[in-house]
Amino acid sequence: MFLRILYILLAIPATLIVLHTIIRIVRHFNKFPMPQWMANLIDNPVRRKFQPPDKTAIRHKIEPGMRVLEIGPGNGTYTLATAHRLGTKGELVTIDIEPKMIERVQRRIEAEGVTNIDARVADVYELPFEDASFDLVYMITVINEIPDIPRALAEFHRVLKTAGKLVFSEILLDPDYPRAATLTRKVQALEFRLKVKIGNFFYYTLIFEKAKKVWVSGISRGKVQIWE
Ligand SMILES: C[S@@+](CC[C@H](N)C(=O)[O-])C[C@H]1O[C@@H](n2cnc3c(N)ncnc32)[C@H](O)[C@@H]1O
The missing domain is CATH 1.20.5 (Single alpha-helices involved in coiled-coils or other helix-helix interfaces)
Incomplete structure (x- = not known):
């Protein structure tokens, strides 16, 4: 027995x-977007223990008054926590490729009477925003659902202000989980550099800063590439 x-x-x-x-x-x-009926399933107590919504907004270095872009809100739990931290002077724009995800988020925004969130359907490959218009872009368990990551990163770079932050949070429970080192290599191949790493193998947050690679003369061996 x-x-x-x-x-x-x-x-x-x-x-x-x-x-x-x-x-x-x-x-x-x-690679394809998570079906919308799974949005509540992934917002569960086990996950919230490691990625609590209010603490995640703090880990992401969200500050009151910022203009922030969220990619892939799912059922909107992290969206609401981030908007709360931004305060009335801040603005959160959240986009999802799935119209039904955005409908969910809009219902929650209305139910909770939140006024600083703009939720809309959009694709990461063609962000409907002006250049240099956000202080911070973040996404939680989204990046590996995107088939052409360099193309998406180029768009994030375009809409970020100078020294703007690009933030990723990941958790091993997600079948699309990328290793932090792999994600760092992909992101730093473009014009971003890693500033902060929080967490461990099971869950982590990476914060990159928009940077510019420039060529300068090295002391003895011609030219070297450095971050500006
Ligand atoms: C695994 S869910 C994560 C949801 C939420 N961030 C969370 O952690 O609970 C991934 C989300 O990214 C969205 N998504 C996937 N590909 C996308 C794309 N190309 N553009 C915008 N959103 C996308 C999906 O529709 C889904 O809402």
């Missing part, structure tokens, strides 16, 4: 790990 219970207890995590791995492999070759 004892052994049977032990087998069942071991079988549950083993099944979850196998399922997670299968989904990861499928997602690696097939």
Whole structure:
């Protein structure tokens, strides 16, 4: 009897790990936005323990009065926490490629009477915003759903102000989870440099700053590339 219970207890995590791995492999070759019916499923107590919405806004270095762009709000829990931290002088624009996700967020904004959020349908490849118009762009468990990451990063770079921040939060529970080192390499290949890393292998936040690569003369070996 004892052994049977032990087998069942071991079988549950083993099944979850196998399922997670299968989904990861499928997602690696097939990138598409998360179905909207999963939005509430991923907003669960286990996840909130490691990525609490109010603390996540603080980790992201959101400050009152900023103009912030969020990519992929899901059911809007982190959106509302960020808007709260921005205060009435700040503004949060949140975009999602899925109209049904935006409808969800809009319903929550109306229900809670929040006035500093602008939620709209848009694609990361063609952000409907002016150059240098945001202090900070952030996304939580979104980046690996985007098939052409360099193209999206170029758009984030365009809409960020000088020295604006680009922020990613990730958690291992997500089948699209990228390793922090892999994400850092991809982002720094463009004109961003890593400023802050918070967390560990299981969940983390990376904060990059918009930078410009320039060529300058080195002391003894011709030219070297540095960050401005
Ligand atoms: C895994 S969910 C994360 C939701 C939320 N950030 C959270 O952590 O609970 C990913 C979100 O990114 C959105 N998304 C995926 N690809 C996108 C794209 N190309 N442009 C805009 N949003 C996108 C999805 O529709 C979905 O809302």
